[in-house]
Amino acid sequence: MTVEYEIEIMGQRLNERIKKIFGRSLHIREVDAGSCNACEVEATALSNPIYDIERFGIHIVASPRHADMLLVTGPVTRNMELALLKTYNATPSPKLVAAMGSCACNGGIFGETYATGGGVDRYIPVDVYIPGCPPRPQAVIFGIMVAVDKLSQKKTPYSETPYLNTGIKGTTRLEHEI
Amino acid sequence: MKTEYIDAIKKEFGNSILKESVSDNETYLTIKKETIVKLCDYIYSHLDLPLVLVFATDERKTDGVFKIHYVFSIDKDDAFIILNINIDEKTPVFNSITPKIAAANWYEREIQDMFGLRPAGHPDPRRLVHFEDMPAGVYPLRKDFDIRTKPPRVEGEYVYRRVEGEGVYEIPVGPVHAGVIEPGHFRFSVAGEPIINLEIRHFYTHKGVEKLFENMSMDKAVFLAERVSGDNSVAHAVAFCQAVENIAGIDIPPRAKHIRTILLELERVYNHLGDIAGIATDVAFAMGAAHANKLKEEVLQLNEKVTGSRLLRGMNAIGGVRRDIGDKKEGILLELSDVQHDFRELIEYLMSIPSLVDRIETTGRIYNDTAKGLHVVGPAARASGIDRDMRRDHPYASYRDFNFKVPLHKAGDVLARTVVRADEVCESIGIIEQALWSLPEGDIRIKSSQIPDGFSLGYTEAPRGETLYWVMTENNRIKRCKVRDPSFCNWLAIEYAVLDNIVPDFPIINKSLSLSYSGNDM
Amino acid sequence: MLDILKKTLKTGSQTTKYPQIPDFAPAGFRGKPELFADRCTYCGECVTACPPGVICLSEKNGDKVLTLSYCGCIFCGRCEEVCPYGAIKLTEEYELASKTKDDLITSIRRKL
Numbered sequence: 001m002t003v004e005y006e007i008e009i010m011g012q013r014l015n016e017r018i019k020k021i022f023g024r025s026l027h028i029r030e031v032d033a034g035s036c037n038a039c040e041v042e043a044t045a046l047s048n049p050i051y052d053i054e055r056f057g058i059h060i061v062a063s064p065r066h067a068d069m070l071l072v073t074g075p076v077t078r079n080m081e082l083a084l085l086k087t088y089n090a091t092p093s094p095k096l097v098a099a100m101g102s103c104a105c106n107g108g109i110f111g112e113t114y115a116t117g118g119g120v121d122r123y124i125p126v127d128v129y130i131p132g133c134p135p136r137p138q139a140v141i142f143g144i145m146v147a148v149d150k151l152s153q154k155k156t157p158y159s160e161t162p163y164l165n166t167g168i169k170g171t172t173r174l175e176h177e178i
Numbered sequence: 179m180k181t182e183y184i185d186a187i188k189k190e191f192g193n194s195i196l197k198e199s200v201s202d203n204e205t206y207l208t209i210k211k212e213t214i215v216k217l218c219d220y221i222y223s224h225l226d227l228p229l230v231l232v233f234a235t236d237e238r239k240t241d242g243v244f245k246i247h248y249v250f251s252i253d254k255d256d257a258f259i260i261l262n263i264n265i266d267e268k269t270p271v272f273n274s275i276t277p278k279i280a281a282a283n284w285y286e287r288e289i290q291d292m293f294g295l296r297p298a299g300h301p302d303p304r305r306l307v308h309f310e311d312m313p314a315g316v317y318p319l320r321k322d323f324d325i326r327t328k329p330p331r332v333e334g335e336y337v338y339r340r341v342e343g344e345g346v347y348e349i350p351v352g353p354v355h356a357g358v359i360e361p362g363h364f365r366f367s368v369a370g371e372p373i374i375n376l377e378i379r380h381f382y383t384h385k386g387v388e389k390l391f392e393n394m395s396m397d398k399a400v401f402l403a404e405r406v407s408g409d410n411s412v413a414h415a416v417a418f419c420q421a422v423e424n425i426a427g428i429d430i431p432p433r434a435k436h437i438r439t440i441l442l443e444l445e446r447v448y449n450h451l452g453d454i455a456g457i458a459t460d461v462a463f464a465m466g467a468a469h470a471n472k473l474k475e476e477v478l479q480l481n482e483k484v485t486g487s488r489l490l491r492g493m494n495a496i497g498g499v500r501r502d503i504g505d506k507k508e509g510i511l512l513e514l515s516d517v518q519h520d521f522r523e524l525i526e527y528l529m530s531i532p533s534l535v536d537r538i539e540t541t542g543r544i545y546n547d548t549a550k551g552l553h554v555v556g557p558a559a560r561a562s563g564i565d566r567d568m569r570r571d572h573p574y575a576s577y578r579d580f581n582f583k584v585p586l587h588k589a590g591d592v593l594a595r596t597v598v599r600a601d602e603v604c605e606s607i608g609i610i611e612q613a614l615w616s617l618p619e620g621d622i623r624i625k626s627s628q629i630p631d632g633f634s635l636g637y638t639e640a641p642r643g644e645t646l647y648w649v650m651t652e653n654n655r656i657k658r659c660k661v662r663d664p665s666f667c668n669w670l671a672i673e674y675a676v677l678d679n680i681v682p683d684f685p686i687i688n689k690s691l692s693l694s695y696s697g698n699d700m
Numbered sequence: 701m702l703d704i705l706k707k708t709l710k711t712g713s714q715t716t717k718y719p720q721i722p723d724f725a726p727a728g729f730r731g732k733p734e735l736f737a738d739r740c741t742y743c744g745e746c747v748t749a750c751p752p753g754v755i756c757l758s759e760k761n762g763d764k765v766l767t768l769s770y771c772g773c774i775f776c777g778r779c780e781e782v783c784p785y786g787a788i789k790l791t792e793e794y795e796l797a798s799k800t801k802d803d804l805i806t807s808i809r810r811k812l
Contacts, residue, residue: 030358034383036696038408038489041452043358045478048471052715062356079309079382080361083353098797102752105804106772109405109752113325114318115386119772121801129804130797133774134408136488138716138723143797145719150799398751401776465704472714486728492776500781501728527703 019056026058026148029067029091033084034116035074038134039101043071051137058144064088069096069147071140072124075103075110076117088124096147098128100140105129127151183225183252183259191217202424203257203572204635211263211272214248219278221250221259228253228553228566231646232275232285233660234293236321238267244295246272247648248282249635253571258635265295274300281553284666292319292388307381307699310334318389325389341367341375349681353382357685360695364684371680376673380699387700391659396422396496396629399656403647404491407663407697409452412438412445413640414647414661414697415494420574421636421649422496426629432618434498435576440510440613441490441499442575442638443606447514448477449641449692450557450599450606451521456689457596458528461537466528473517473524480513498623507614518607525600538592542675542687545590554671555664556643558691561598562590568639575638580612592690629654640664642692663697725792730775732793733768737808740787742766746779755779760809767807770796 030043046053047060061067064087076084088097099120102108107118120126127150130143184205188195194217197208209217221227231249238244243264250259265272274297276282286297287306294317297303308316311331317323341348346369353361361382367375387406391399403418404411416438423430430438455470478488484506485493493499503510528534544554549562559566567584569577585601587594633650643664650658668691675687716723725731742764747755754772758765768779768788779788798804 031354032360032383032695034385034696035360036405036408037360037694038405038411038491040358040360041409041489044452045471045475048475049468049714050472050475050716051718055715060358064354074383075385077383077385079384080353083361083382087354102772102774105801106754106769107752108772109402109774110385110387110390111752113386113390114316114323114327114329115384128797128799129771129801131770131773131804132794132796133405133491133776134489135796136482136725136794138718139794139797141719142795146797146799397749397778401751401774401778405774465708469707469711472711482729483726486726486730487775492730500777523707527707 026056026069026144027061027067028058028069028071028144029061029064029087030071030073031064031084031087033072033074033080033104033120034077035101035103039073039104042134042137042140043073043100045137046140051141053141053144064090065092067091067095068151069098069144071098071100072120072126073100073104075107076120076123078115078117081117081123084120084123094151096127096151097124098130098143098147099126100130100143101135102131102133105131108133183221183227183255186225187217187221187259190220201632201634204260205257206260206262209261209263211265214261214263215273215275215278217261218248218275218282221261222279227251227259228550229279229281230258230553230644231648231660231662232282232289233648233662234265234289234295234319235650235658236293236319239321243267244270244293246289246295248275249646249648251572253566256572260635270295271298272296273298276300276302280551281667283670291317293317294320304337307384309381310336318386323389325386325392336379338365338379339375339377343369345369346374362695366676366681366684368681371682372678373676373681373684374678376676376684378669378673380669380695383696383699385696385700388659388661391656391661394656395654396651396656399659400494400496401492403661404494406661406700407640407665407694408489409449410445410640410642410645410663410694410697412441412490412494413638413645414663416442416575417636417638417645417647418649418659419494419496419636420638421634421647422629422651424634424636425632425649425651426496426626428497428624428626430498430624431621432576433502433504433620434622436613436617437499437503437622438494439575439577439580440503440610441485441493443610443613444477444481444484445490446606446641447517447603447610448474448481450603451477453599453689453692454525454528454596456692457538457592457686458534460686460689461534463528463531463534466524466531466534469520469524473521476513476517480510484510495623496629497626498621500623502622504617507617511611511614514607514610518604521600521603529597535593537683538596538686538690540589541592541683542679542690543589543591544671544675546588548674549590549671552670552674553667554643555667556640557595557598557602558668558671559643560585561587561594563588566644568637568644572637576613577609579616580609582609592686595690642694642697643668661700663694663700665693665695665698668693669698725794727792729792729794730777730790732770732796733773733775733779733788733790733806735766735768735806735808736787736789737810739785740766740808740810741785742810743784745782745784746788749778749782751776751778759812762812763809764812765807765809767805769801769805771801771804
C-alpha cells in the first residue's frame, strides 16, 4: 500500500516535471544516417498506442524546419553525410541532437570504414547519447527527457538533475574502482 | 533428379565446361567466359530456372583471377547450379547477361562498382553503389583495398533518366523522408497526377558490410549478419550460420533447429503485422493502424520476454542457438493464441471497410511476367502468382517436419500483398505452435572451434523473401561473404508497380512491398 | 461506426505508465554490462571477443585497467559468455542515455 502510494506520488511529481520541461510541445525529426533499420522499428514504436509519446506533447514531424530536436540513427555513411548536415542546418536553433543507438553513438559494430564515419558527433554536436542496439522505446523516452533537461539547462541553469530520487536510475559514472 | 538439368547443360555446352564439382545440393561449373551469356540464357529460358544471385570474388592470390558466379535455383529438386567464369585482371571486362536476363541488372552494376569489372553490353552502365563524388578506381571489395581508406570527394554528376513532354514535371523525394523510414531518393516524372516514370536511387546507407565481413571471425560475423537489415535479424543470422555450418559439416541439434524455426516465424509475424499497420496508416485509417500496431507491440514484447531482445537478436550462433526457450513454451502459446484471435478479428474488420479496400484494390500492380522477369521474391512474388517459398522448396531448419500452406494470389496489387501477409501470419503462428508442441529434448548448440576452408550457400525465407548468403572461409576466418537481401531483387519492381498510379498512392505501394533500404545498400 | 466504438471500448487503454511508473525489463534482457573487479583476472578474453571492440585493456601508472564503453556496445553478451570467471554480467538496466560520452564508460583497475 505504502509503496504503491509512494510510486504514485513520485509519478505525479515526475508528470508535472515532464509537462514543465516539455511545455507540452517538442517536435522531433528522425534522421536515418545509415542505420540497419532496427532503430527505425523502435522509433516508429514510440508513436504506437503503447508508448504514445504524443501524451507528453512530443510529435514526430515531417520536416526538419518544424523540429526542435533531431533523433539521428546510424553511423553516418559517406553517402548520407551531406544530407545529415543539410538537415541539421535546416533545423532552427535552439536545437537538440540525440544520437539513438550504438552506431550513432560510436559507430557500433560498423565502426569506421571507407563508407561510414563512426558516430554522429564527428559531424554535428550531439546533446544526448542513447546507447542500445536498438534501445528499447522506454530507453528512448528516457533519452529524450535527458535531452530536454539539457535544453532547459541551456536556458536557465538547473541546480539539480531531474529523475534523481524517482526510482529511475540515471546514468552511471566510473564505478567499481578499487 | 537434379542431374537431368546438369545433363542437359552438358549435352548443349559440354565443351565449354572447364571444371565441375559437387558439394551437397550445389553443383559448381566453371565455364569459358565467352559462352556465359548463351549458357545463362539457355538455363533461364529453356530450363526455366530462376537466376537468384550473381556475385564476384577476388581470388587473385590463389588462382590469379577474379571470378564471377551465377547462381540458379532448381526449386523442385532443392538444388542450385552455380556457374562461374574467370576474369583476368589485365582485361577486367565480362559480357553482360542483363540484355537476356533483366534480373541481373543491379548485380552486374554492383560488381562494376565494387570490383572494377566492367559488364560489356550492359544497357545501363551508370554507377550503382558509389555516388558521383567517389573517385574513379576505388574498388572496395578487391583484396588490396584497405577498409580504412577514406577516398576523397571529387566533382561528378549523376544523370537521371529524363522524361520530356508537354506538362511533364519531376518530383524529387528524399533521401530524408517525411516519415520515420530509411533514406533513399525517388524521382517521379508525372503528367498531372499519374506517374509516368519513377527512378529510384539508393545506396545512401551503404556501410561496406561485405568488406567488414572479410577477415572477421565467425562468432563476430553472426552479429554483423544480424545488423545487415535490422528487422530481418534472425533470417540473416540463420542464413549466415547455415552457410558456415554447411562448410564445416555441422548438423545442429534438432532442438536448436526447432528453436530457430520458432524465431524465424516470430520475426515474420511481427514484420507482417507492422506492414499491415503501415498500410492502414497510409490510407489514413488510424483505428486499424492503432490496433495492428498494438498487436505488433505485443509480439515485440513477447520476443523480449523470450529472447531478451525485442528484435530477437543475439540468439543465433554457429552450431545452434545461444538460449533455450523451452521453459517459456506456455507463455508463447498463450500470447500467440490471443494475438491470432485479435488479428483474425482485425483483418476481417479491415477487409469489410469499402474505403480501405477500394483504395488498395488494383493499386500498384506488379504483373506476373514483370515479377518473373525481375525475379521478385517473397510475399510480393506470391501476390503476383509466383509460387516460390524457400521454406518449402529448399527446406532448412526444421521446416520439413511441419505442415504449412504457402498462400498464393494472382492479382499482384496492394490488396493481394496484404492478403498474402495476413494469411502468412496465421500460417506462421501455426508453425510456431507445431514446433513448440514437438520440441525435441537435447542440446541446443554444438561448439566448434575450427571451421575448415571452403564455401557454401546459406538461405532462409525472410519476411521479405529469400535471403541468400554465400560464404567462403579461409584460416578460420571469412574470406568472402556475399549477402543478398530480398529487397535487392524487389526494389526494381517498384518502378513498374507505380506506373499509371497517382503520386499519393506511392506510399501505400512502397509500404505494401515493405522493402529494406539497409539490406539493399549494405 | 458502432463496430469501431465497440472494438475501442473492448480494447480499452493500452498505454504504458512509463516514465511515471518505472518499467522493468524482463528477466534475460541484455542491458548495461557491469564489471566485477574482484573476479576479473585481466586475461583479455572479452577484449578479443567483443564484436564492436568497445572493451579495452590498458596499463596506466602501473595499474592494469579494463575499460568498457557502452556507447558503442551492441549488447550481444559475448563478453559475458566468454569470461571464464564471471567478471562481466549484463544487467537489466536500460536507461543509459547520457549527455556526455564519458558517462558511458565503466572501468576497473588493479595494481600490478
